Amino acid sequence: MSTASDVVPVRILATSECYNSPQCFQGVGGGFFSIYCRNIEYKDGKLSALCQTSDGNWLSATLDLNYHLENVDGIVRVATEPPGNFLASCVDVALEGMSMLKGRASRASGGDSNMVDFQLQLDDYVANIGGKLKIGGGFFSRDSSQIRFTRHGWLEALCRCSSNESLTSSLHLNYYLESIDGVLQFADSPPGNFLAVARNVTLDTSTMRLRGSLQRIDSSWRDFELNLDYNVKNVEGRLVWLPYPHAPYYAHENGGGGFGSYDASDDPQLVEYATSIWPHDLTGGDHRITPPANQTEKIDIARIIAKWDLDLMDRGWKQCTLVSFPKEIPGWRIDNQENGAFPIGGLWYYSIAVQKGRNVYASVLAPVGYNLGRTRFRNAMLHSRDQGTVLRIAPPRLTDPRQPPPQFDPRCAQAWVSSLNWVITTSLKRRIYL
Structure with a gap:
């Protein structure tokens, strides 16, 4: 039986050659900046840290969280269209540990009696990219409904377009993800077929967390947790996997193909x-x-x-x-x-x-x-x-x-x-x- 301490955050690298390189570190289900940063601090809306580069050096980095975060009726989240200015309606904001941001946020009706506690795991969305702090995510769930994960490895949803029309779309996660000794990664050479060594895989649609267990080489089991809102984006009614959640996605180019995208419709x-x-x-x-x-x-x-x-x-x-x-x-x-x-x-x-x-x-x-x-x-x-x-x-x-x-x-x-x-x-x- 695995314990909470056995849960491994899902992460990937763009290629196997740069496995331990912060320069090309990318996240599946999270940015995990705290893995390659130290001296992490939060003050007056700014996140600061020393971040390691691929050559082993450490650079000072700062991220303006007040610009990138918003408060939506007491829920603090990454703003899809910055500036978010969450500090205008939040108090007692502080960093707990290396990556958990906590505080109190006002709800839409306002007033001290309508303040609620909030917490945001920054490791879910902030990454160390070449010694700089970057924030990203696809946030497909914000304009999608009827979201589900099938036993064959498909993420399915009804995705809203800019015209307010909703289209059914699917993304074959089993094709793009693989397990390496119990650690879920983006497959360098799809198909990854992670479900062949997985059990009890479920999707919590309230948090967009995919959870389950992966079998290791020694036949033991390791729990995993995957934040789908990080790497999956709804582009005009189509679910798209983002290998580089911190790079611009040029949805206006080439019929919505975008930069570095993988199309869910492809067999x-x-x-x-x-x-x-x-x-x-x-x-x-x-x-x-x-x-x-x-x-x-x-x-x-x-x-x-x-x-x-x-x-x-x-x-x-x-x-x-x-x-x-x-x-x-x-x-x-x-x-x-x-x-x-x-x-x-x-x-x-x-x-x-x-x-x-x-x-x-x-x-x-x-x-x-x-x-x-x-x-x-x-x-x-x-x-x-x-x-x-x-x-x-x-x-x-x-x-x-x-x-x-x-x-x-x-x-x-x-x-x-x-x-x-x-x-x-x-x-x-x-x-x-x-």
Whole structure:
């Protein structure tokens, strides 16, 4: 039987290479700033600490909690639209231990008799990012209802859009999370399948805490707790997993794809390893995938991938650049590598690569003539980057209502899907990047 002291806060790192590096520490279900900070203090609305960097140095860091926190009828929480100015309606605010903020907050009716006690676990939302204190979160529950977690690992909810319409959405947590000796982490190489070694997994919808136990290598069990409001965001009616909760999520770009996002609508079975990658007598050694040199380069790759906004690849394209050198990330591009489409297993594919100079940082084979969806392209590219492997996107099911005719059907001619950053010149059958 596990005790309360056995509960392990869920945390992940962007890659296994930086497991003990505060520079690239990311949280699943929390920021856990106190793990890599010391001399933590709170005074007059400011949180201060010495925060460790990846090279072992300690930097002074300050976070303005009064700017980032708000009081909503006696509940102190992270403001989705700062400034929150919680101190205007709170008193006796102090830090208990290293990360628990406590005090008294007034309710909407006002008056001393309507003051209530509050507490906020700062480790749930504050992280040490490269020696700086950052606050973040997705807060999907604030504009979602009918939230539940299924026994197959799906988070499901009715998500409200800006138009006040509500859409049903789901996120496959079992695909993105894995257990490493009883510690829940974001899977470096999905599917993670954490439920294979889990028991008694339940979701408390009042706190958005997913709780359960994970089996360790020695067959003992370790409890875990996961704050879903930290890494999950509702983007216009769609649940999205945020690998980087402290980085901006550009929901206005690319049809809501955003920076570094993973789309809940993608079927994990549609991304497969390719057994035959390079046709035309090219050797795999000529097309090795280069791993990102550092965290900055990894983020730059995610940013160029976020620029991809095509849903469908048609026939007749030669070698060309499809997404060229954006101003904010110069040097990066996405190319169609081969001189046209080529067959693998009876189907025709394009070879799409994220490149800088002559180096390839992600490579995906996309079937010709299928409406895969832009987010599925992005996800496959992100997985290729993280796994260092060329990936092939399998054709969708024939019953998918979004699909045009199969690629060998004569009706499936030059049929691109118009999108945000592309315009079509019909007479030339060309794409021009704006």
